[in-house]
Each structure stands twice: as structure tokens, then as C-alpha cells.
Amino acid sequence: MPELPEVENVRTSLRRKIVGQKITHVSVHRPDIIRGPSKPRNMLSGCQIKEVGRYGKQLAIYTENNGSYEPCICIHLGMTGSLRYEPTSGQSGTQLNHIHVTWRFSDGGTFFFRDPRRFGGIWTFPTPRQLRDTRWQHLGPDAVTITAMQLTKSLRNRSRNIKSALLDQGIVAGLGNIYVDEILFQCKIHPLTPVKMLCCKQISSLVRRIHRLLHNAIKAGGSTFKDYQNANGNHGRFQSQFQVYGRSNQRCKQCETTLQTVTVAGRTSVFCQCCQVLYK
DNA sequence: AATGTGACCTGGCTGC
DNA sequence: TGCAGCCAGGTCACAT
The missing domain is CATH 1.10.8.50 (Helicase, Ruva Protein; domain 3)
Structure with a gap:
């Protein structure tokens, strides 16, 4: 049941692994896990990861091109969602069932989104600003910094x-x-x-x-x-x-x-x- | 407009 | 042992 502390730990453990890496291939095994009005622009395929962010319980993966921000995705883990990084293309420590999206990186590593109950989801945005101005606009202050x-x-x-x-x-x-x-x-x-x-x-x-x-x-x-x-x-x-x-x-x-x-x-x-x- | 309620979804547990 | 039924809860659509 990921709440803010769990999502923050996913963020910090993930950013060490994937920031700076280029996504070489994306497989969407379950398209209905991709939510929202805009259909994905290849789910960041071909993009370089700039940063992993968080707002409340939601994660954002930002990409860059020559230093400027490019498309991003927002991931909500719902109740049973998890993100897992494997350094090789195998899935040694990861359960294979209920994996909905797989990203492959230039260094041979793989990153999975798994969510058995499918309360979670992934939203795609052309820019971080679009994410902030639409999906995150209605959220209150983050619990870590609220006054x-x-x-x-x-x-x-x-x-x-x-x-x-x-x-x-x-x-x-x-x-x-x-x-x-x-x-x-x-x-x-x-x-x-x-x-x-x-x-x-x-x-x-x-x-x-x-x-x-x-x-x-x-x-x-x-x-x-x-x-x-x-x-x-x-x-x-x-x-x-x-x-x-x-x-x-x-x-x-x-x-x-x-x-x-x-x-x-x-x-x-x-x-x-x-x-x-x-x-x- | 603000608030409450139920559906979605599936693994795990309990009781028969 | 196997099956049915219930419970868990984040978000959203819908009802009040």
C-alpha cells in the first residue's frame, strides 16, 4: 500500500539506477494501464532520463534532449503497484505475472511496472508543465512540506x-x-x-x-x-x-x-x- | 459546492 | 482439499 514514504523510497532507489540512461525499447503488455486522454508518445522510447520526481503519492519520470525537458510520464502505484529495476535484461528477482510495462535501457538494464490489482496507472505528458498544470493541479500541498x-x-x-x-x-x-x-x-x-x-x-x-x-x-x-x-x-x-x-x-x-x-x-x-x- | 458512497480489481484469508 | 465469500484501499464517477 504505497503512501508517500514508500513512493519517496521508490523514487530515491530508482533515480540512482536510471537517471542519465537512454531508453532503447518499451513493451506495453497491458495497454489499459496507460490512462488519460493523450495516448503515449512511445512511452519515452528513445528518450534519456533526466530526473525522477514525486508529488504526494505520484511519481514522475522526466526526460531530456540537449538539456531541455522532453516528454514525461506520471506513475501512480495504486495499492499494489511496484517499480522494479533489474541490471540485466533477465527478470531474476521479479515476479513475472502482472507486469504491464517493461522499459529497456542502453546499459542492458530493465525496468518493470507491475500491478496485480491494477488500481495504479501511467499517464503521459508532452512536457512536465503539462503534468503540473493538469493532473497535479488539483492536488493540495505535498505532505512533507505543507505548512x-x-x-x-x-x-x-x-x-x-x-x-x-x-x-x-x-x-x-x-x-x-x-x-x-x-x-x-x-x-x-x-x-x-x-x-x-x-x-x-x-x-x-x-x-x-x-x-x-x-x-x-x-x-x-x-x-x-x-x-x-x-x-x-x-x-x-x-x-x-x-x-x-x-x-x-x-x-x-x-x-x-x-x-x-x-x-x-x-x-x-x-x-x-x-x-x-x-x-x- | 461540498460531501458521501460505491465500483473498480485481485490476492489472501476464513469458514464450511 | 477445494470452494465461496469477504476484506483490503486509492481514485473516480455519481448521488445526495
Whole structure:
């Protein structure tokens, strides 16, 4: 389940492998994984990789020609998507099923997009600016850099609860069910608390916790539950630090109360009814 | 306009 | 052992 820390680890592991390389051949095994209105311009075939970027949970692969930016692709990993780099054209450590796109590089290396559940996808754009001005335009500030002032402004006069607000990528980009549950537990806020009940001090604290948690999760290589691996095939280690996510009906690590679940915005939320206050 | 809900998709788990 | 049914959740279309 890749959220921001996992996507950031994919980005950093991938950029070391592919920046500067030229794509010699692309195979699209499953065309419906290519989304969006514009059909791919050869999925970067013949292009040289300039940089690997990220915004929220989305990755971007930028290419260049004589120093200027050329076509780019945006990759969303969805729930089970993964990107894997193999130094040779073989697929030694990569599962062969559910590979939808394969890129081959000038050095003989291969790069795969695999996504069993196909919630992910790839979007192509003629320039990075097109990507920013269309697909990324509606996203809120990236969760790593969002400020208390930006979040306060986004939450002003809203009637929804804090859990669904933090899951909304238009308010803050990069958080998903796992990290939102962990952040709300750390802040001692019940997931159903209406955002209008939170004061400026609480929102500032929320933002500090978001930054700290994401920083620690990125440092730990992200979290692995079932599927996630970075581009080298390594698993994350942050899941061992979870306080609530995946611990329904177990004891709260702070107060020993049995953790409960509630469905918010169609997602299972685990929380401690003793530690987390429902402001009304 | 803002918010809520269900569909998409498939691997893994549980219960019979 | 094999099968059916349920659950997981990011995003989007549609309903309220």
C-alpha cells in the first residue's frame, strides 16, 4: 500500500539506477494501464532520463534532449503497484505475472511496472508543465512540506471530519489510511472529530506530527504490509512502529484499552477510544 | 459546492 | 482439499 514514504523510497532507489540512461525499447503488455486522454508518445522510447520526481503519492519520470525537458510520464502505484529495476535484461528477482510495462535501457538494464490489482496507472505528458498544470493541479500541498497556515486555510469552514479531510489529496497530497490513523493517534484526536472543532494550536501540532512521522517512515524505508518493495526489491521497516494501524482488537500501547475500528470515508480506521478525544 | 458512497480489481484469508 | 465469500484501499464517477 504505497503512501508517500514508500513512493519517496521508490523514487530515491530508482533515480540512482536510471537517471542519465537512454531508453532503447518499451513493451506495453497491458495497454489499459496507460490512462488519460493523450495516448503515449512511445512511452519515452528513445528518450534519456533526466530526473525522477514525486508529488504526494505520484511519481514522475522526466526526460531530456540537449538539456531541455522532453516528454514525461506520471506513475501512480495504486495499492499494489511496484517499480522494479533489474541490471540485466533477465527478470531474476521479479515476479513475472502482472507486469504491464517493461522499459529497456542502453546499459542492458530493465525496468518493470507491475500491478496485480491494477488500481495504479501511467499517464503521459508532452512536457512536465503539462503534468503540473493538469493532473497535479488539483492536488493540495505535498505532505512533507505543507505548512500549518496552508492546512488551516484548507480546513476553514469545512464540515467534514478530520480523517476524511486528511485522506483528501486535494487538501494534503501523500497521506493514506495507514499514516492518517497513526498521525491521529499521536495527536490524540478521534478520526470522526469535525475539522471545525480543531483550534490553530492543534492544527500546528498536527502538521508537526505529519512531518515527523513521514520523515521517520522515509528513513526506515517505508512500511511493508504485503506488497510493497522499493526499486531494488527491499522491504520497508516502519510497520514495526505502528501504534494503531492493523492492531484492531489489540491493546493500546499507551493505555491498554482495546483498540476499536470505525468506518470513515469508506475506510477502516483503528483508534483508541480512551486516548483519542472526539471533539464535538 | 461540498460531501458521501460505491465500483473498480485481485490476492489472501476464513469458514464450511 | 477445494470452494465461496469477504476484506483490503486509492481514485473516480455519481448521488445526495
